[in-house]
Amino acid sequence: MSDNTDPQAGKEELESLNADNLDVQELDDALLEDAAGGSEFAREASLGCGGFSCTNNVC
Amino acid sequence: MLLVHGYSGAYDKVSRGVAEYLMASEAGPPPVPLYGEWKSEPALGRTEAILPPSDRTLEVLAKRGYLTAMTVAEEEGHMARLIKKRHMRSMEHVNYIFMPSYQCNLRCAYCFQDHMRTKPEYSHLLRTVSREMLDRIFAAMPTIEAKHGLPEGHGEARNIGLFGGEPLLARNRPIVEYLLGKARDMGPATFWAVSNATELHAFVGLLGPDGIAQVQITLDGPPDEHDKRRIRADGTGTFEQIAQNIDLCLELGVRVTVRINFDPGNIGDAPRLANEIVKREWDKSPNFWVYTAPIVPNENHSYKHTFGTWQLDQAIDELRLIHPDMRVIGRPDDGMQAMARKMFDGKRSMPNMKTSFCGAHNGMYIFDAFGDIYACWERTGDERVRIGRVLDGGDVEMNVGLEKHWRSRTPASNPTCRKCRYAFQCGGGCAVLAEGQKGKFFTNYCDGFADRFRHSVAMAYQDHVNGTETVEPVRVCDL
Numbered sequence: 424m425s426d427n428t429d430p431q432a433g434k435e436e437l438e439s440l441n442a443d444n445l446d447v448q449e450l451d452d453a454l455l456e457d458a459a460g461g462s463e464f465a466r467e468a469s470l471g472c473g474g475f476s477c478t479n480n481v482c
Numbered sequence: 483m484l485l486v487h488g489y490s491g492a493y494d495k496v497s498r499g500v501a502e503y504l505m506a507s508e509a510g511p512p513p514v515p516l517y518g519e520w521k522s523e524p525a526l527g528r529t530e531a532i533l534p535p536s537d538r539t540l541e542v543l544a545k546r547g548y549l550t551a552m553t554v555a556e557e558e559g560h561m562a563r564l565i566k567k568r569h570m571r572s573m574e575h576v577n578y579i580f581m582p583s584y585q586c587n588l589r590c591a592y593c594f595q596d597h598m599r600t601k602p603e604y605s606h607l608l609r610t611v612s613r614e615m616l617d618r619i620f621a622a623m624p625t626i627e628a629k630h631g632l633p634e635g636h637g638e639a640r641n642i643g644l645f646g647g648e649p650l651l652a653r654n655r656p657i658v659e660y661l662l663g664k665a666r667d668m669g670p671a672t673f674w675a676v677s678n679a680t681e682l683h684a685f686v687g688l689l690g691p692d693g694i695a696q697v698q699i700t701l702d703g704p705p706d707e708h709d710k711r712r713i714r715a716d717g718t719g720t721f722e723q724i725a726q727n728i729d730l731c732l733e734l735g736v737r738v739t740v741r742i743n744f745d746p747g748n749i750g751d752a753p754r755l756a757n758e759i760v761k762r763e764w765d766k767s768p769n770f771w772v773y774t775a776p777i778v779p780n781e782n783h784s785y786k787h788t789f790g791t792w793q794l795d796q797a798i799d800e801l802r803l804i805h806p807d808m809r810v811i812g813r814p815d816d817g818m819q820a821m822a823r824k825m826f827d828g829k830r831s832m833p834n835m836k837t838s839f840c841g842a843h844n845g846m847y848i849f850d851a852f853g854d855i856y857a858c859w860e861r862t863g864d865e866r867v868r869i870g871r872v873l874d875g876g877d878v879e880m881n882v883g884l885e886k887h888w889r890s891r892t893p894a895s896n897p898t899c900r901k902c903r904y905a906f907q908c909g910g911g912c913a914v915l916a917e918g919q920k921g922k923f924f925t926n927y928c929d930g931f932a933d934r935f936r937h938s939v940a941m942a943y944q945d946h947v948n949g950t951e952t953v954e955p956v957r958v959c960d961l
Contacts (some may be wrong), residue, residue, distance in 0.1 A: 436500050436539045439546070440484075440493040440943075441825040442832055447490045447547035450564060 484943055486935075488903040489561045490547035491832045493825055493939075499532070500539060506532045509554050512903065558901060562894035565906065569837035569844065569892050576630050576845040578623070579643040582657055583610040583851055584863055586648040588678050589715050590702075592743070592777050595647070598863060599715075607863050610653075611851035613660055619849050620664045621876025630845060640665060644675035644694070645848070645859055652684035659688055674698070678712065680720050682727035689734045696737040699724060703742070704754035711748070725762065732767045740764075740772040742811065745788050749797050756807035765810040773812040774798060778915060791815070792930030795937070815938050818907075822942035823952055836909030839927075843891045843913070855880075857888035860914040888913075891924060898926040907935055 439445075483501040485494045496504075534540065543549045550557060584598045585608045598604045624634045632638065642665055644650065650658065665671040674696040688694055701724065702711040709719025731738050742755065752774075764770045776789040789797070791814045802808040813819075824830045838844055842858035849855060853872040856862045865871075869888055870880035891913050893905035902908070910916075911927030919927060945952060 436497045436535050437542055438495045439542070440495055441830075442492065445490060445492050446545050447487075447492075447550075448545075450490060 484939060485548060486939060487547040489564055489835075489906050491835055491906075492546035492548075493822070493833070494546060494548075495943075497535075500535045500543070502532050503534055504543070504548055507549070561905070562900055565837050565892050565894040568835065569894075572837050572844045573630055573889070574632075574845075575641075576627055576632065576847065577641045577643070577841050579645050579846065579848040579859065580611070580619075580649070580661060581645050581647060581848060581850045581859075581862065582649050582654050582661070583651070584608055584647040585610070585651065586646055586678070587651060587680060587714055588648065588712055588720065590712050592711075594860060595863070598647075604863070608647075609851050611657060611661075613657065615851065615853050615872075616657070616661055616664055618853055618872045618874065618876050620668060622872045622878045623668065625876070625878045626847060635669075637669060639670040639672055640668070642671050642673050644673070644677075646676075648678050648681075649675055650677040650679075650682055650685055650694075652681040655684050655688070658685070662688060662693060678720070679724045679727045679731075680714075683730060686730070686734070689731060689736050691735045694736065696739065697731055698739045698741055699728060700741045700743060701755060703748045703751040704758050707748055707751045707754075728764060728770075729762070732764065732769055735769065737769045738764075738767075738771070740770070742772065742774045743777045744774055744794055744797075745777040747787065749789070749794075749801075752798070752801055752811060753805035753808055756805060756809075756811050759810050760807045771812065772810055773816070774814055776814070779918070790930050792933045795934060815934050818935065819938040819942045819945075820952060822939045823946055826943055826946035833907070835906045837906075838892050839909040839912055842888055844889060857885070858914060887923070896924045896926060902926070904931055904935055907931070 483496055483498060485496055485501065485504070486492070487494075535543070540549065552560060584595060586593075586595070586599060589596070589599065598607050623640070627636065628634070644658065644661075662671075662673060665673070673694045675694050676698045679697065679699040682689065682697070685694065689697070700712065701721070702708045705719070705721040708721040712720050712724075714720060728738055728740070740759075742752070744752070759765055759772065765772075774794060776791055776794045779788050795813045795815050798808065798811065798813045821830075821834055825833060840846070840858075846857060847855055848857070848859055848862060849872070850862055852865075854862075854865055854868040855870040855872065855878075856867070857869050861867045867884065868881065869885040870878060873879055891910065893899035893902065893908070893910040896910070899905045899908075899910045908928070908931045911929055911931070913923055913927075915929070916925050916927035917923050944950075
């Protein structure tokens with residue numbers, strides 16, 4: 424967890440709750456690589472029929 | 483306040499001052515769709531001068547994507563490129579669904595396939611798949627997998643689902659057994675089924691962790707209400723038979739996912755069904771899970787008589803406050819909440835970023851008894867919409883245009899989703915429902931997603947702070 428303190432206000436301003444090293448500039452590559460969960464992403468993104476909601480009156 | 487970044491996947495907790503700074507810094511108000519159900523975003527709470535955060539915080543906000551030098555148009559294009567790139571990656575996995583027959587022994591009023599069983603002009607569809615056709619389909623799999631970059635003999639377990647009609651009719655046991663055997667001959671495989679469970683007792687020997695390991699079964703209320711809705715062709719009810727087969731599955735080590743279809747007409751019966759589940763002690767099994775889904779509008783159910791998913795979430799929340807047993811019935815969005823909770827608990831670093839709503843848009847292949855291949859089980863039984871077919875000897879003939887049509891629907895493929903900050907979490911919504919609502923395939927179907935997402939993340943964080951114990955939902959559609 425990172426911790427960023429505003430020296431003027433003297434209180435916590437930002438606490439990252441996931442992926443401390445995330446850098447939006449590197450999304451193209453990093454998130455597609457295994458080290459950053461790329462393989463898991465590919466598996467989850469290809470889930471069978473819905474992932475969280477088979478929407479229709481199927482069964 | 484909690485921040486979630488739409489395409490970087492960052493989750494952050496910030497002071498109110500930082501949140502107000504970001505909201506005041508927005509290039510403009512959140513875009514309003516041409517149509518749809520986007521809800522208003524939380525408003526900026528004050529109008530006086532807002533001071534910027536510290537330099538260090540500004541740096542982190544930029545690194546995590548909340549501040550950008552890109553114009554709105556540039557950022558939209560950037561997100562679309564990310565979606566397309568990741569969508570290509572999502573194509574690396576293949577899922578198979580077999581429909582041994584469109585036949586079913588039930589006549590549920592809301593069934594989207596009802597016409598197949600009740601209108602004579604569709605009776606030709608009711609044949610059962612033959613062994614010869616299964617041989618063809620399995621022979622076609624290496625060709626299909628090669629399209630997705632999987633070499634022959636890849637060794638990855640095949641994910642095979644059974645759907646119908648009713649796939650597990652007693653009279654279909656021999657062909658289902660043959661299907662499982664064929665799959666195993668080709669390599670490792672996992673099996674699941676969506677079944678009405680009225681004839682599961684005929685599948686002892688095929689059900690279990692090494693066979694059909696997970697079954698989704700629908701109950702539509704306590705026995706009296708269920709028996710009005712999920713009826714046999716002769717009008718008789720099915721609850722007790724299904725209940726016996728749920729007991730059987732749990733004894734055999736099968737994971738049972740009960741789905742409950744709700745509309746405003748039966749939601750009031752949910753507590754009685756919860757009581758029934760507790761009375762039968764199903765909830766004590768780690769292999770048992772219940773989730774809910776709204777009945778969606780069709781020719782038998784108008785919009786007036788159906789829920790949206792967000793309405794159903796809220797209805798269940800309200801019932802849980804009054805009826806303790808309702809804890810055993812999952813909300814539609816419990817999965818979304820569980821995923822956010824995992825990040826807050828440090829059990830995963832990134833959320834599941836969806837580049838499409840469902841497998842119809844990447845690697846799902848649905849085979850029917852005729853060897854026709856479909857992308858979506860809502861669009862089956864009509865060769866005009868098949869994406870391909872399996873020919874003699876296992877050759878595969880794809881309809882390139884229709885395949886591209888289905889596989890290219892992402893949030894980047896329509897102008898409304900491209901502008902949406904929830905696009906990567908939602909995936910663009912169901913194509914069939916979008917088409918039904920707006921007459922267009924490449925458009926959004928929001929289903930209250932913004933409200934559902936914000937609520938799920940907020941609840942997950944609250945549970946994380948409180949240390950509330952959670953049970954992770956597992957559903958057949960999450961396989």
